[in-house]
Amino acid sequence: MEDTLLIDAVERFVKGEMSSQEKIYFEELRKNNPELDQAVVEQLFFLNELDNYGTAKNFRHTLHEVEAKLTDEGFLLKATPVVGKAKVIQLWQKYKRTIAVAASIAGLVSIFIASLVSAVSSNVEPNIKPLVEKLNDQADKTRQLENKVNQLEASTTVLPVAKPILVSKFRATGFLIDVGNNYIVTNAHVVFEAKNHLIIENNKGDQFTAKAVYVNKLNDIAILKVTDSNFKKLPPLPYSIKKASAELGEQVFILGYPKAEIVYGEGYVSAKNGYQMDTIYCQLTTTANEGNSGSPVITKNGDLVGIITSTELNADGVVFAIKPANIFRAVDEVKKIKEFENIRIGSGGGLKGVDRVNQIRKMQDYVFMIKGN
Amino acid sequence: MNTSEQEHLLLEGLAKEDKSAIEQIYREHYNMVKSLVINNSGTADDAADIFQEAMIVLFEKAKSPEFELHCLLKTFIYSICRRLWLKRLQQQNRFVTQSEGLEETIPVEEELETHEKKQNDFSIMENAMSKIGEPCKSLLEAYYIQKKQMQEIATHFGYTNADNAKTQKYKCLVRLKKLFFAQYKNVE
Known part of the structure; x- marks a missing residue:
């Protein structure tokens, strides 16, 4: 009980709540009683520590809010606190330069190269394990800290409840195939990344909500519908989607979001079939990185001839793209769903005979970043 | 400017x-x-x-x-x-x-030294906080971190009046202090 009396006295002393008479008495007590004085000093020190702790904690909370906002915008790249998959992705990011291969998110998810990933990661794991642990640990701590603060805030009526923040867990690419009804094509494995929310972002940074209406794991193709009422309809497609596949040796270019802005890449069709003669895909020689999944592959005449999906790990610049006929198959399936039977693959034009800079200019509004968590 | x-x-x-x-x-x-x-x-x-x-x-x-x-x-x-x-x-x-x-x-050696010390104090306090349990933790956080008024805290935590809440808070603080110094002195 004496302890609490002391604390009370010290606290009132610090806050200046003591009357001048009481203060004199208190000072007198301290002077004549070294033990008490010691206890007061200790208490003052402790209160100061507690105050520092409070300040630091509040600041960290604010800092995390700003970080979450910037992460959401794609300005900051920060690991999400997911064990398991995130771990693999980090391993991958860490070693992608060393292995000198590029991969879309597909690279990790695609069944056919999963074995390669595990072979690579088991080789390098001992070297970088500490880093991975640390990051997860920290991310986890951050999350717990935030949860705690949010709970506290939520449990009181006075403070406003923290707004839910959409922290995007991945980034990929998709493109419009129907401007009348706003349907977008991307990879199935991209949609699987979105456990809760799915949004699309145009090259101006405007975000719109979308939902998956069709997902085919086998062909790795997915169709999204933009559900946001703020989404403005675009003029007809600049590219035309062909049923026929591209010819061997044909020059192509791709547009996608391997980073927070749209990125242009060039290449050529290097084989008519994909990995291990998979006929759903064709093979390109180009550069594609994580985030390129779902990027359109366009010929010089403006024909869409593929969707970037994955890359081979042990070969340089070998990229696989889904053949365009699969888009038609997917659309036929979507048509069977009553709610979405209005879907039409737009026919476009206007890229033929135009120089590359203007082709890109015309196209970039139709290629979207796919994000979500 | x-x-x-x-x-x-x-x-x-x-x-x-x-x-x-x-x-x-x-x-x-x-x-x-x-x-x-x-x-x-x-x-x-x-x-x-x-x-x-x-x-x-x-x-x-x-x-x-x-x-x-x-x-x-x-x-x-x-x-x-x-x-x-x-x-x-x-x-x-x-x-x-x-x-x-x-x-x-x-x-920047000096800055980082100060920072390290502060970081250390922070984690000792965080650790102590995580050990005192509820309702102490929430009570102390409400008063010392969120800087709420005692009356408000009493209402929220269901104490009959501010004085009761204050007594409870002091008890909690004594425990926190013990936990804190136990580790703090160890490190010193």
């Missing part, structure tokens, strides 16, 4: 935990730190970690009344992040190929 006046305002905002100030510092300087870390065998995630820590150092500095920045904010942040990152590489026994950037640096 010249650069130093602008940066002065920015730091004042930071000391007040102003979100837009924090955001502006991120936007202006994060990319520099990101390339520093990535060019020295780190990842973007490492960069975000390092920058976060640097923001805490900067905040601690900005809050102290005698603080004055004698160089560009950019130089200060760069120097702090560079030291923090080199230190982390050393801790991991990683091979350090120190690429000397063209950026100007200033000595």
Whole structure:
């Protein structure tokens, strides 16, 4: 009980709540009683520590809010606190330069190269394990800290409840195939990344909500519908989607979001079939990185001839793209769903005979970043 | 307004935990730190970690009344992040190929020493807090961190009056103090 009396006295002393008479008495007590004085000093020190702790904690909370906002915008790249998959992705990011291969998110998810990933990661794991642990640990701590603060805030009526923040867990690419009804094509494995929310972002940074209406794991193709009422309809497609596949040796270019802005890449069709003669895909020689999944592959005449999906790990610049006929198959399936039977693959034009800079200019509004968590 | 006046305002905002100030510092300087870390065998995630820590150092500095920045904010942040990152590489026994950037640096050993001490105190307090259990933890956080009034706390935690809540709070504080000093003195 004496302890609490002391604390009370010290606290009132610090806050200046003591009357001048009481203060004199208190000072007198301290002077004549070294033990008490010691206890007061200790208490003052402790209160100061507690105050520092409070300040630091509040600041960290604010800092995390700003970080979450910037992460959401794609300005900051920060690991999400997911064990398991995130771990693999980090391993991958860490070693992608060393292995000198590029991969879309597909690279990790695609069944056919999963074995390669595990072979690579088991080789390098001992070297970088500490880093991975640390990051997860920290991310986890951050999350717990935030949860705690949010709970506290939520449990009181006075403070406003923290707004839910959409922290995007991945980034990929998709493109419009129907401007009348706003349907977008991307990879199935991209949609699987979105456990809760799915949004699309145009090259101006405007975000719109979308939902998956069709997902085919086998062909790795997915169709999204933009559900946001703020989404403005675009003029007809600049590219035309062909049923026929591209010819061997044909020059192509791709547009996608391997980073927070749209990125242009060039290449050529290097084989008519994909990995291990998979006929759903064709093979390109180009550069594609994580985030390129779902990027359109366009010929010089403006024909869409593929969707970037994955890359081979042990070969340089070998990229696989889904053949365009699969888009038609997917659309036929979507048509069977009553709610979405209005879907039409737009026919476009206007890229033929135009120089590359203007082709890109015309196209970039139709290629979207796919994000979500 | 010249650069130093602008940066002065920015730091004042930071000391007040102003979100837009924090955001502006991120936007202006994060990319520099990101390339520093990535060019020295780190990842973007490492960069975000390092920058976060640097923001805490900067905040601690900005809050102290005698603080004055004698160089560009950019130089200060760069120097702090560079030291923090080199230190982390050393801790991991990683091979350090120190690429000397063209950026100007200033000595920041003192700042980092203070920061480390504060960081240490912070984790001891955090640890003590995690051990005292409920309702002590929430009670103390409401009073000392969220700085709520005793009356409000009494209502929220269901104490009949503010005095009861106060007594409970003192009891909790005594326990927290014990836990804190048990570890604090161990470390000293």
